[in-house]
Amino acid sequence: MKQDKLEPVTNPEWGQTPYQQVDVARYVSPEHVRLECEHLWPHAWQMACRAEEIPEPGDYFEFEIGDQSLLITRTPAGAIKAFFNACLHRGTQLAKGCGNKVNFTCPFHGWSWSLDGENRHVLDIADFPGLDEEDLRLPQAQVGLWGGFVFVKLTEGGPSLEEYLPPVPEHLAPYNIDEFRIRFWRSTVIKCNWKAALEAFEETYHTLGTHPQIMKGMDDIGVVYENLGIHSRMIVTNAVPSARYRGNVEEQEVLAVSIAGLLDFGLADEAERAALEEMAKTPLAEGQTTRDVFRAMSYDRLSPFMPKLPVDQFLKVYHYTIFPNLAFNLMPGTLLGLFARPNGADPDSCIFDAICLQHPAGQDMPRVEREFITDPDFDWGVVMAQDVSNLERIQKGMHARSMKTTRLASYQEKRIANRAQVIDEYYRRGGESS
Ligand code: FES
Numbered sequence: 001m002k003q004d005k006l007e008p009v010t011n012p013e014w015g016q017t018p019y020q021q022v023d024v025a026r027y028v029s030p031e032h033v034r035l036e037c038e039h040l041w042p043h044a045w046q047m048a049c050r051a052e053e054i055p056e057p058g059d060y061f062e063f064e065i066g067d068q069s070l071l072i073t074r075t076p077a078g079a080i081k082a083f084f085n086a087c088l089h090r091g092t093q094l095a096k097g098c099g100n101k102v103n104f105t106c107p108f109h110g111w112s113w114s115l116d117g118e119n120r121h122v123l124d125i126a127d128f129p130g131l132d133e134e135d136l137r138l139p140q141a142q143v144g145l146w147g148g149f150v151f152v153k154l155t156e157g158g159p160s161l162e163e164y165l166p167p168v169p170e171h172l173a174p175y176n177i178d179e180f181r182i183r184f185w186r187s188t189v190i191k192c193n194w195k196a197a198l199e200a201f202e203e204t205y206h207t208l209g210t211h212p213q214i215m216k217g218m219d220d221i222g223v224v225y226e227n228l229g230i231h232s233r234m235i236v237t238n239a240v241p242s243a244r245y246r247g248n249v250e251e252q253e254v255l256a257v258s259i260a261g262l263l264d265f266g267l268a269d270e271a272e273r274a275a276l277e278e279m280a281k282t283p284l285a286e287g288q289t290t291r292d293v294f295r296a297m298s299y300d301r302l303s304p305f306m307p308k309l310p311v312d313q314f315l316k317v318y319h320y321t322i323f324p325n326l327a328f329n330l331m332p333g334t335l336l337g338l339f340a341r342p343n344g345a346d347p348d349s350c351i352f353d354a355i356c357l358q359h360p361a362g363q364d365m366p367r368v369e370r371e372f373i374t375d376p377d378f379d380w381g382v383v384m385a386q387d388v389s390n391l392e393r394i395q396k397g398m399h400a401r402s403m404k405t406t407r408l409a410s411y412q413e414k415r416i417a418n419r420a421q422v423i424d425e426y427y428r429r430g431g432e433s434s
């Protein structure tokens with residue numbers, strides 16, 4: 001039996017530039033919530049829902065961001081529109097949650113709008129002389145579609161979604177994300193700032209400290225980090241041990257840890273779970289690696305549905321962040337999304353979504369509803385629970401009177417520094433950044 005020994009290692013990419021600092025006020029101050037509501041959220045393209053969540057005419061989904069609410073709606077012609085959720089009479093919100101409507105009728109005095117946003121009814125219109133019909137069209141946000149996601153932008157003008165997203169769509173085209181369907185969508189409130197929640201998943205530097213049990217199935221040292229303009233990504237190699245072990249790990253252990261990792265994310269049904277557990281116990285053939293096993297498992301099944309995806313990408317996890325907060329791990333056929341956005345005006349809490357989308361790969365995937373998790377004992381899986389347990393402590397620690405700035409690794413945490421810089425740019429331009 002070889003020894004598990006962690007020794008100092010390095011990566012030539014590390015430390016090319018000085019470490020960076022980010023002011024903690026961005027995470028804890030109500031003033032920054034106000035600045036983001038004014039200069040960031042209305043001007044950035046944001047993911048509101050999946051198109052599959054509103055398939056039929058009249059289906060609507062309420063998307064809330066900060067103090068704003070939009071009704072994402074499927075029109076009779078099949079288009080998707082995003083209406084500001086406010087009655088033009090005295091402002092009452094027209095709908096809540098999600099569902100299907102023939103029109104949007106205000107609960108207060110009954111003014112009503114079609115699914116296209118045309119006014120249909122004003123009670124006692126004779127009492128409103130001079131009211132202009134044009135002025136009664138329900139105001140809309142901009143809508144764009146990419147990868148099956150519905151994006152919205154609350155303000156008029158550029159950039160268009162097509163100008164905003166590059167280079168992400170080109171990178172991810174071979175995955176055919178638009179064909180993915182929701183496997184689960186779990187939302188909850190976490191007591192930390194939305195940026196702190198996202199940033200807990202934008203580096204693998206925390207693996208040794210937070211998730212030591214996965215180190216034998218994931219190389220945290222060789223991770224590639226890239227800022228892509230306002231967006232960013234990291235590329236992680238799975239099914240190999242951390243380089244910190246310097247090769248001192250038995251391949252059979254890599255297999256067991258890698259399979260435990262797959263199971264922990266709740267991606268397997270009962271039959272798949274049994275098969276994977278069996279596989280973890282089956283001795284590898286002479287010279288066979290975990291990567292061989294994983295490649296065989298996914299490539300044959302999935303490559304017909306994503307023929308342009310290179311075979312080496314079947315063994316990597318691409319974690320992308322589309323600015324400001326659409327962040328996900330992408331593997332062939334599976335997208336694990338980890339999104340966070342502000343919870344009202346509270347800097348110390350966020351709405352967090354943990355989602356799984358999968359390619360149906362020729363199978364039926366039943367339509368799944370979102371769940372809102374309030375149970376503090378909900379089983380998120382071991383890795384996720386480890387991350388979440390850090391988050392409240394991060395937020396509380398950032399309030400320490402002694403804590404003025406964070407200190408970020410020049411390479412491994414460059415994505416975090418990038419977000420702060422891009423948000424600064426939004427602040428400077430009053431939202432005109434692209
Ligand atoms: S506020 Fe909507 S009809 Fe009066």
Ligand SMILES: [Fe+2]
Pocket residue numbers: 200201206210211383387
């Ligand atoms: Fe983590």
